[in-house]
Amino acid sequence: MVVLSQPVALDNHISVIPTYKPVPVLTSHSIPVVDLTHPEAKTLIVKACEEFGFFKVVNHGVCPDLMTRLEQEAVGFFALPQSLKNQAGPPEPYGYGSKRIGPNGDVGWIEYILLNANPQLSSAKTSAVFSQSPLIFREAVEEYMKEVKEVSCKVLEMITEGLGIEPRDSLSKMVRDEKSDSCLRLNHYPTAEEEAERMVKLGFGEHTDPQIISVLRSNNTSGLQICMKDGSWVAVPPDHSSFFINVGDALQVPFYSFV
Template sequence: MTSTEHAWPEPVTRVQQLSDSGIRVIPDRYVKEPVDLPGATTSDGPDIPVVDMEGLSSGDAEVRRRTATLIDEACREWGFFQVANHGVSPDLMARCREAWREFFQLPLAEKQRYANSPATYEGYGSRLGLEKGVSLDWNDYFFLYFLPIGVKDKNKWPTLPVGIRELVAEYSREVVELCGQLMKILAGNLGVREDKHLEERRIIFQPTLGACMRVNYYPKCLQPDCTLGLSLPRRYENVFGLQVLHGDTWITVKPQPNNFIVNIGDQLQILSNANYKSVEHRAIMNSAKERVSMAFAGAAAALLAHHL
């Protein structure tokens, strides 16, 4: 056990180790209450809106307006939407996700070098919170700060597989730019002018105030109906895993190749006077396949972009 783990209230168990151990029944700590599990309130449709961002750079003002309106409607009705033609390299997206998949397949001793603590959560982790005996999610994760530079701890960035640091840095720069473009559209939709004083604009035009990445690794689970990979208050290749609460129904998101899934954070809901919705979402499990997703939070967590 590394020294950083001593800050946790109880020994840290790696979910990947549990999955690989061959257990047929998951520990009680990972079993969720029936009300929190997929069931009769789950629906496969309708799906969250898909917005083609190419329309924002159109020479036709009406096309730009319609595209911005589609984003506005998605934020008000769903709090979630997919973006296509977003400018982030699909090849970079694929290489970055594959690098993280390789990281989680490294020997445990190598991953433990980056074990995190509740002080920052930065690094390799498997649980959140300091309360003893709480229900746990079926996932391991890696959390990294990208911005501001003063918070970023390069010692927490893994060196294996070879080239992962450079890939993550390049990927983060492109996603920060995407978050900045989206925040400007959201600000315009909410009536905030770009020429207003910085103090009036607050964080809405400052996408680089803070940016961080959480990579979620969901090991196979032989009892997928008993647990959740990620349960939050508010594509995994060919496996659908993300569900969004729409009204009182859980909708299974159908991600399209190379798209990002964008959701409104709590801070943006507050800044928009609750016109934009920060809604509950969760990750369901699969008994046959592992999954890796990358969640990127920009503008001090006002906006989140997921590559699933």
């Protein structure tokens, strides 16, 4: 789930950096891990933001069964015939989408569901997504968004506390606002066999996220990498039971003005 600061063109909300230069990928276990129940969690989060702009959170409070259930239901949706999935698209900006990524379609391939995290702002395309799936999918999505919103707010409030910003809810109130433009994006990448058949690169290329923070969860498939300050790339070991927090462009500007 991503937490946005203001409405944007979500269909193109990933900023692809065109000047990518391949560099060796390093494997590292030094990515910060923050226990949200730790007394010094806010200090650890600020340190992780300063040094990495990325960290893993554990003891986040989201039920593991809910995370598994959402993944299973999403897999079920993406396994539907293409003709049925297409009835929930194209995204405007919410709904089902399938496209090549990059200015020339040269970065990768992905299909996804993009949903507004505010049920009151659901669109016809959102309804179309759920009309193709069992009721349990809608229930899992709504429960998951509610829980992850709380994780987002907890992290944002720890950031403001750690930086000494008042009031404490300066950032989290944008998530709790009834007109919040936070969204949930469920990505599906093709298998290696499908990738070979399509002759395309898999997934996203190098990019930054424009929002405040992104709350990421993956299954047990590896592939996520982050770029360090020295330009080296670090592979992020997958962990389906935890969340990864990525600091977005919108947070970096005010954040670096305080540190």
